[in-house]
Amino acid sequence: MEIAHRNHSQALFTYLRGLNRHEPQLAEDLLQETMLKAWRHRDSLPVEDERARRWLFTIARNITIDSVRSRKAKPAEVRLADAGDAAGGEFMDYTLSLQAMRAAFEQLSPMQRTVLHELYVEGRAADEVAVRLGVPVGTVKSRAFYALRAVRKAMA
Template identity: 40%
Template sequence: MEQAPDKESIVRALYDRYRRPLFGYVLRSVGGDYQYAEDIVQETMMRAWRDPALVEPERAGPWLFTVARNLVISGHRRRTARVSEVPIAEHEIEATDDEIGHVMQAWQVMEVLHGLSHDHREVIIELFYRRRTVTEAAKVLGIPPGTVKSRSYYALHALRAALEERGVTGS
């Protein structure tokens, strides 16, 4: 009675017979990345080891190449999914104290701006953030230009006072 080969001998036979052609195939599929190709081949062999009943060393080629191809495709999908993230260049991370100061100042201005009345905040946003003229702001807000001027005057004084209380001064 002949004994069935064990897992290790099956995988060793698969590895000996298919490693080189599989590696060549995968290497071409991943654009010449040797380390990544080796990882794909190892994972393919690992899957054959997990379930050796699926593969016979003499007829395993198509199964192994299909597994490797699927691993390459899923790896490519993972890599391209990461590309959709916004890359940050190193020089963008480094901020000078002056840049940090501007960011902190802008944050404080926005916080104080939210503390203004709705009417004053609308005028400031139209004039300074959307860069509209007094006439344009008046049309957008549906109020007379004189009201825009008056509200902006009082809103700017309120902003300045609130910022001075926080220790933020204009430079």
């Protein structure tokens, strides 16, 4: 893995920057994800240098595609109006909604709250949250799905 990283990381980084509108931070994150996935499947790493390079580029492309899909799947973020901006009845609606949302979140399990916080407050992708929490990506997505469903039900 050290040899593969040394031989191909700069080319992978340049490739990932091009795929992501020259955003260096995103390219660095995706390069780390690529190398992490390659390390997890290092037994599949081809011995020949050119085949190893193609294998790593395929992983990088797939991770980039997953990242784009993940960002598109997230609902658009909306900012609640500041309490000071709301007037009259709007302030009361705002306050009641905020109380209902807090009550709904208190009913969630700690892991569901953590997943929602990581996804929607911290803005992390599901695969990144999975790595941070040490669980499969499917588990993160499942917890988020059921947590959002429970919040919607409690808010209805």
